[in-house]
Structures are given as structure tokens and as C-alpha cells.
Amino acid sequence: MTRLDVSKHVLVSTHVLLQKEEAERVLKELGVTLDDLPKISARDPMAKYVKAKKGDVIKLIRKSPTAGQSLAYRVVV
Amino acid sequence: MSVADRKVVRGIGFGLLSPEKILRQSVVEINSPETYDQDGLPVPGGLMDRRLGTVEPSQRCETCGARAGKCPGHFGHIKLERPVVHPGLAKKVYETLSSVCKECGRIKLPEQEIEEYTRQMRELEGRNPNLAKALSKAIVKKASQVTKCPHCGTINNPIEFERPTTYFESSGGKGEGSALLRIPPTEIRIRLEKIKDEEARLLGWDPETARPEWAILTYLPVPPISMRPAITLETGLRSEDDLTHKLVDILRANEKLHEHISSGAPQSVIDDVWELLQYHVTTYFDNETQGAPSSRHRSGRPLRTLAQRLKGKEGRFRGNLLGKRVDFSARSVISPDPWIGINEVGVPQEIAKVLTVPEPVTNLNLQEMKELVRRGPKNYPGANYIVRPNGMMVDLRYAKDTNEIAEEIGVGFVVERHLRDGDVVLFNRQPSLHRPSIMGHVVRVLPYRTFRLNPAVCPPYNADFDGDEMNLHVPQGKEAEAEAKEMLLVQNHLLSPRFGGPVMGALQDFISGGFMLTRKSVLLEREEAMDLLYAGGYTGPLPPPAITSPKELWTGKQLISLFIPGGINFQGRANSCTGCGGCTLDECPSDGFVVVKDGELLMGVLDKKTIGASVPNSLLHFIIKEAGADAGRDFMDKAFKVMLRFSEENGFTVGLRDLEIPPSVREEIKKRIGSALAEIDQAIAAYKRGEIMAEPGKTPEEEIEDTIMSKLTKLRDDVGELAAENMDHESHSYVMALTGARGSVLNLTQISAIVGQQSSRGGRIVRGYSDRTLPVFDHGDISAKGRGFVESSFYEGLDPIEFFFHAVTGREGLVDTAVRTSQSGYMQRRLIHALEDLHVEYDGSVRGANGELIELRYGEDGVDPAKSNHGVALDIDRIIDMVMKEEDRDAITCFKRTRCSDRWAGKRGVVSDQA
Numbered sequence A: 001m002t003r004l005d006v007s008k009h010v011l012v013s014t015h016v017l018l019q020k021e022e023a024e025r026v027l028k029e030l031g032v033t034l035d036d037l038p039k040i041s042a043r044d045p046m047a048k049y050v051k052a053k054k055g056d057v058i059k060l061i062r063k064s065p066t067a068g069q070s071l072a073y074r075v076v077v
Numbered sequence B: 001m002s003v004a005d006r007k008v009v010r011g012i013g014f015g016l017l018s019p020e021k022i023l024r025q026s027v028v029e030i031n032s033p034e035t036y037d038q039d040g041l042p043v044p045g046g047l048m049d050r051r052l053g054t055v056e057p058s059q060r061c062e063t064c065g066a067r068a069g070k071c072p073g074h075f076g077h078i079k080l081e082r083p084v085v086h087p088g089l090a091k092k093v094y095e096t097l098s099s100v101c102k103e104c105g106r107i108k109l110p111e112q113e114i115e116e117y118t119r120q121m122r123e124l125e126g127r128n129p130n131l132a133k134a135l136s137k138a139i140v141k142k143a144s145q146v147t148k149c150p151h152c153g154t155i156n157n158p159i160e161f162e163r164p165t166t167y168f169e170s171s172g173g174k175g176e177g178s179a180l181l182r183i184p185p186t187e188i189r190i191r192l193e194k195i196k197d198e199e200a201r202l203l204g205w206d207p208e209t210a211r212p213e214w215a216i217l218t219y220l221p222v223p224p225i226s227m228r229p230a231i232t233l234e235t236g237l238r239s240e241d242d243l244t245h246k247l248v249d250i251l252r253a254n255e256k257l258h259e260h261i262s263s264g265a266p267q268s269v270i271d272d273v274w275e276l277l278q279y280h281v282t283t284y285f286d287n288e289t290q291g292a293p294s295s296r297h298r299s300g301r302p303l304r305t306l307a308q309r310l311k312g313k314e315g316r317f318r319g320n321l322l323g324k325r326v327d328f329s330a331r332s333v334i335s336p337d338p339w340i341g342i343n344e345v346g347v348p349q350e351i352a353k354v355l356t357v358p359e360p361v362t363n364l365n366l367q368e369m370k371e372l373v374r375r376g377p378k379n380y381p382g383a384n385y386i387v388r389p390n391g392m393m394v395d396l397r398y399a400k401d402t403n404e405i406a407e408e409i410g411v412g413f414v415v416e417r418h419l420r421d422g423d424v425v426l427f428n429r430q431p432s433l434h435r436p437s438i439m440g441h442v443v444r445v446l447p448y449r450t451f452r453l454n455p456a457v458c459p460p461y462n463a464d465f466d467g468d469e470m471n472l473h474v475p476q477g478k479e480a481e482a483e484a485k486e487m488l489l490v491q492n493h494l495l496s497p498r499f500g501g502p503v504m505g506a507l508q509d510f511i512s513g514g515f516m517l518t519r520k521s522v523l524l525e526r527e528e529a530m531d532l533l534y535a536g537g538y539t540g541p542l543p544p545p546a547i548t549s550p551k552e553l554w555t556g557k558q559l560i561s562l563f564i565p566g567g568i569n570f571q572g573r574a575n576s577c578t579g580c581g582g583c584t585l586d587e588c589p590s591d592g593f594v595v596v597k598d599g600e601l602l603m604g605v606l607d608k609k610t611i612g613a614s615v616p617n618s619l620l621h622f623i624i625k626e627a628g629a630d631a632g633r634d635f636m637d638k639a640f641k642v643m644l645r646f647s648e649e650n651g652f653t654v655g656l657r658d659l660e661i662p663p664s665v666r667e668e669i670k671k672r673i674g675s676a677l678a679e680i681d682q683a684i685a686a687y688k689r690g691e692i693m694a695e696p697g698k699t700p701e702e703e704i705e706d707t708i709m710s711k712l713t714k715l716r717d718d719v720g721e722l723a724a725e726n727m728d729h730e731s732h733s734y735v736m737a738l739t740g741a742r743g744s745v746l747n748l749t750q751i752s753a754i755v756g757q758q759s760s761r762g763g764r765i766v767r768g769y770s771d772r773t774l775p776v777f778d779h780g781d782i783s784a785k786g787r788g789f790v791e792s793s794f795y796e797g798l799d800p801i802e803f804f805f806h807a808v809t810g811r812e813g814l815v816d817t818a819v820r821t822s823q824s825g826y827m828q829r830r831l832i833h834a835l836e837d838l839h840v841e842y843d844g845s846v847r848g849a850n851g852e853l854i855e856l857r858y859g860e861d862g863v864d865p866a867k868s869n870h871g872v873a874l875d876i877d878r879i880i881d882m883v884m885k886e887e888d889r890d891a892i893t894c895f896k897r898t899r900c901s902d903r904w905a906g907k908r909g910v911v912s913d914q915a
Ligand SMILES: [Mg+2]
Pocket: B463, B464, B465, B466, B467, B468
């Protein structure tokens, strides 16, 4: 059986794992701590796909009907 | 505030009162069921003992020495002769009892397991209360299955619980030999006492604040009298509080129990009274306990005991803490008044005399305030109270001479004067589902007894005048007043964040009036024009007439243009234009292409599409957006009045004659109906013979059903169109449908041509008798008529069968709305509660109450929908239009429409000559 590549699904937005420094920069920019970010499970297929560990920050790049493209951040828990 | 210290509340913890604590906080033991002696004095040791605090102003409290009001009240206690189960914890006690060994009091699980659970519990406690709860549930479930105690080997037979407060233990053995023995509360208490603190924790108790055995009451706190004051009726009779009644019951049972025990009565008698005591204590806590009959007053009214004071809509939480009754408010029936402004509210003088505004006296208003005080509370613009600089209030109702008091006032006084014209108040209609459910209105004191409301503000309140009532609140103080004026006034809520357009606008008669006035055929004489402009409050000069000879005449468009702010440009189609054949953008045979240039209505008629409520991208929308909220309000206040005045002068009425159609057309309609029905009958006959060809995926039944439905739909459309074409298009009924003022062309065809198919549950009507809708039909009749097709028109009248089907559809509609409103109302409530503390921060992100990030930018694009055009943030075309020079603009418009520019220029020239 072929494995399904979830990242290719139309409803799954682009997930990018942020490097430590970049994650820190983003948090500082937003004026939030890790706890204030929305969460994503470490067992989430996309979290596994980008090889994220607990405490990492994932950037989501989504298609948006209002803004064309929008960003969101998730902390891996 | 003198007795108690002020402290900051950091948290609230709940627990059980231990017997020791009950005794420690108690100032007196209550042991007498008598409350007053023959002389009417409180019996010492009775429920009205003076040491419990006093509520009578003449007496001092025997405990703290303070007078009523200052004395907070003090708890007493009752010593229960036999312990009873706390009814609120009965279930918990059952779980605990089932989980522990009756001999050694240990949880009936092996040592290792207990240790493991203890470790897990320590990890969860305080950090995740929900998981901790789930863990103890699991422990209870496991331990209660065990029979033989792993610690001491005792056999624990299963325990049964009977609501509300009885426990049984089976005597062991199976079938015949087993019996259920009642475990008395004394025994339960002994078992619970044996449980170790750490193990109690595993079972979900917090031994610091709630030891398990405290759930078995040995002492009962007696609340102070201030918690259960007696009320004196007009007859002079005292009526004790329900809690006092219940406590008397408890004391009686307790006293009886004491007598029986000390006289050595048989155990069965003692048990009976003991059970009675348990019952009274149970209902004292909660008179709606399952399994216990509710305790009632002599009149048969159930008593309102402790739980009832807290629970439900009228309980302490929902009734007193989350919502309170307020002063300076009024409620009355609303009625319409299109002649007051949209941000005004008509207040009956009677109400204005009761509601007051605190007005600080200054040098500037001293004389005025003196005059108001002199007039007093009875003469309308007057005052009800004054507040002296020392804070003392003087009630002018009881003043001997208001002249004298008026002379007394000076700077520093506050006069609570009557509500008067120009004051800003908050106006509200329930259910308050969104921000504009409460808006600021300017007061207009009027005669009669209803609140008056401009019908244009009905949509945000969802109000109508079939008996609706609304509430009014008067801001007390300058800060609240300023807030109401700056933020809450109606004009600040004209644009809705729900769909990016005006929620308020022209409705019904405003729309038909606007249409009739702005039609090409309207030419007004000087007197007529002036009358209309006067109605709109216009004070400027009359514009030059559109026609100068033989008579000076003005057009309706000219008059309306006087109220459109300069600089406003607009072009778009009117409601009455859609569907008119052969209409091109700027050349509509029905004058349906609206052009406004620099505040001048050059062509087109006004109707729902241009000035209606809830229509985004309309002329009204751009006036509000580009000229500002106040200009928008001004337009609605003035222009709408002109429209209404025009209706009033010319008359706008409807009659059945409006919908008459020529006999020849009616014959044609009947012919078409007849042939369509015949076609359907043939199709049904073919189906019955089994000759029907079903499309792939359909059964023959579905095929014939679809065929019938599509034929009937087509029939109605055809006939409707025919009827609509042959109706009097100048009739007011048709004008209302055409302009969107009220009703639709479909409604009109239902009246004059054919009502059409009635539906139930999304299809033809099929329910009723077996295989048929009514007994007048044969079994299996699937003809048009047999399944709810109404071929009559309302004009002709429906036959009884048609009438029945029409009623079926009508009823279904009513039921659906009733069901939908309750369901969507509940969903809305839940949603609001979930989202209530989300807010947009200054960085444009959406944050929760504690600053947690919800969304990087609101709506992903950061657009405020109230400031958008139907959700679109930037209307580039419109901006280009606004900044372009006129010639360029014309060039672009022409380019976009791929039309020649001289025609456009020519049109403009003709119209501007007129103006
Ligand atoms: Mg109503």
C-alpha cells in the first residue's frame, strides 16, 4: 500500500519548521511566549512530516480567501 | 467597613465545615423549636435568639453590640441527636464507602497499586484538576469491584445506594440467603473516619478542607436572622422565612428524637424519627432532591430552601450576580413615529418626570437649576431631589416649600432634574444579541404613554410595533453621558460589521415614497416643492426650477438632491430596473439607472437598491461612508421625511383592483393550467401502465415525481409571468413589489393568477391517510391536486382542499421558525460566551483575555468589515473615480463600458440644463 503524503493534500497548508533563532525572533516580534501560541500535537502528521519536536515553532503559510496568503504559528506540544 | 478588614480576594476555595469549625463559629446553641414566647419576645436558644444578630433598627445585637445594618449577623448551631447524611454528598459517600474496607478503612487495592496511584495523583493535583478527577473515578471503579480486602482479608459485600440518603449492605451469600441491611449514618461515619488522608485524596477528597466523615453531619450551622428575615404582611401578621420554617422542622424532629432516646423507646421508633430528621435536613439543603418529596408550605407552595436560593434563572448567580435590576430605567410599549429623527426616542412625559439626571450646579446654570427646583417634582420640567455639598439628599416630594429650597442651592449642589429634550439615553430591546441592540438616543419628551421610535431603526433592534416593549436607561454622570454621546448614538451604528453596509435605511413607505417622488413624471409647483422641503427641515433657497415656462416646475430629483451631501458620486441600477428588457447601463426605459454626481441626483429613481436598509454599496452606504455618520443621519432624517410627505400628499394606498387582470388573460391562464394538468395526468397514466422511462439512478417513482414537480413549477412560472405582464404596472401594489418596498411579484401572481404547489418537508404534501393526503382522494392518487397543488388564485378563492393544503404549509412554517429560533439562540449564546474576550490588539492581531495569540491579523486580512464595502476593503474603481479629474473620469468610464463618450457628455448636458 502506498503511503498518503498528507502535505500534498489541498486542504493542508504549507508547514515550515522554524530554526531556534528564527522562532525566538518571531516570538519577540509578536510579544508572546510559547504558551501564548496556538498548539499543534507532536503526533500531528504534519508535525512529524517537518520533523518537529516538542517546543518547536511551526510556521503555517495558508491560502486565504480574504488576504490571498496568510501566516500562522503553532507551538509543538 | 469598620468591623472587617479590607483584603484583596485572590481566590475562592470550597470545602466542608468540620464539626469543630461549626462549633467555633457558632455564638449560640439552638435547641428550642419555639421562636417567640407569649409576650412576643425571642426565646433564648430559639431560632430568633438575639445573639444571632438583629434586623430590627431599635435593638442592638447581643453578640457584637452593633445596630441592624452594621451587625453582619452571627451563626448558631444545632447539635443533632443522631448524625445524618449531607444530601449533596450522598453519592460521593456511596462511592467512597464502596471503595474502602469496612474494617481497616484502606482502599481495597493492593499496596503497590495504591502507591502508583498516589504518585500519579501527586503529579496531576493542582496542575490538571480534570485529569485528577478522572483518575479518582477510575480508582473508585476498580476498588469497588473488590470483595476481599487485600490488607486485612475482610470480606466486603457490595453496598447499595438508594436515593436520596440510604445505604444498604448485602449480608453475603447468594439468592435466598442474602438480605439487605441498612447501614446507619453512625456506622458510615465510623467507616469514613478510618480513611487515611492520603487515601482520601485518591478518592477525590481534599482532607484539609473536606474530610470524608464531615459529609455525615453531627452539627448543623444555623444561619443568622439577616439571612432569613421575617416579613410583616399588611395585615400585621408576621410571615417567617422558608429557611426558618425548615429549621423549626429540624428542631422539632431533633427534640422528638432526643425524647425517644432518653426515654428508652424501641429502636424502630427511634429509627422512624431519625429518618424524619434526615428528611428535614435533606430538604433544608435542597428541596428538589431526587427521591425526596418536596417540603411544602401550608398553602401547598414548595419551600425555597438553600439550593433553590442559588439555582436557576432567578437564583443568586443568574438572578443577582450576573444580572441585576437597575434604577433610572423605564420600559414601555414602542410605537412608530417617522417624524422624529432616527437617533431620537420619544419619551412619555409621565416617564420623564420619574427618570432624573444629576446636574451639578455651576455659576452658569444656577438660575436655571433654581427654577427647576422651584417647579418641584410635579410640574414637568422640574426636579425630584437635590444633593447638598455634604452629600445629604433632599426629597422634593416632601418639601413644604420648594421656593425656600431653591434659594438654598448654590455651586456645589447637585440637582436631580427631570429628563428633558436633548438628554442622551440608552435604548435597548431584548434579546440583546449584538452591539446595536443597545444604542444611544436623544430624548424627545412627548405626550401619551409609549416610547416613540423612528421605523428606520427597527432593523438593528429587530423591533416591530405589534406590542413590542423596550427599555430605556439614563446615564448618571458626565462620563457615562459622554460615552453614550460619543460612541453609542444611533448614527455610529449605521454601518454593520455583519455585511459591510448600512443596517438602517429606508423601509416600506419610505421606499415607495422615494420612488414615486423621484420619477421622471413628477413635476412640482412652487407651493408643492416648498411644502416638501419644509417637511425635510430645509431652510436654504429654492433651486432654479427645472422648467421655467409656461409655469415654474421642479422635479422630485431636484428636491432630493438638496439633501445629498456635495461630493457624493454614485452610479448603479435601481431595484425597479432589474429584469426590464432592453435596458442598457445608462439608458434604461424605466429610469432605473441611477447617477449621482457631486451630490446631484441626475438620473434614475430611488428605491430599495439605492436607499434601502441592509443593502451594501448603495447610495446611502456611500453617503454614510464618505460624508460621515452625521451626514448619513442627516440624510435619513431629512430626505426620508420628504419622501414620506410626498406619499402623504399624493396618497399611497392599495386595493384588490390593483391586481385585476383582463378577462382574456385570465382565460389564457386557465387554458394553460388546464393543459398542463392534462399533460400531468397523461404522464401519471403512463407511469401506472409502467411505460415510464426512468433516468439512470432514479426509480420510476422518483422519475414521475420529478416530472410532475418540474411541470408544475414551469406552469406556475409561465402563468405568473403572463399575469405579471398584464397587471397594472402603475398600481401601488405593483410599485411596492417593483421597488422592494414590500412584497414580491411572486406574491402578486399568487393573488391574481395561481397560488401554486404547497410543500411540506421539502416536497409535495404526501402525509395524512395511508397512500393519500385526504379521504376525498383515491388510494395512491399522485395527481397534482391530490398532493397539494393549488390551481386557484387568492383572488378567486381556494376550495376547501386547497385551503387545507395551504394551511399545512403555513403551519409548517410557523413550527420551523419556532424550532429554529430556540436552537440558533442557544448556539449564539454559547458562541458569544466562547468568544467574548477576544479582541484586536494595536498590532492588528487577535488576542484572548490573557494575550494568547488567536490570529495574526483579524480575518487574515485585517479588514474591519464595518468599514468595508460588503467585505471588500478597497473599491479601486471608486477610488479612481474619486481622485480623477472629471474628463479623465469620463474617459475611463467610457473605456470601461466601451461606449462613446459624447453620448455620456450629452446626457450630462441635458440634465444639468434642467438643474
Ligand atoms: Mg413584535
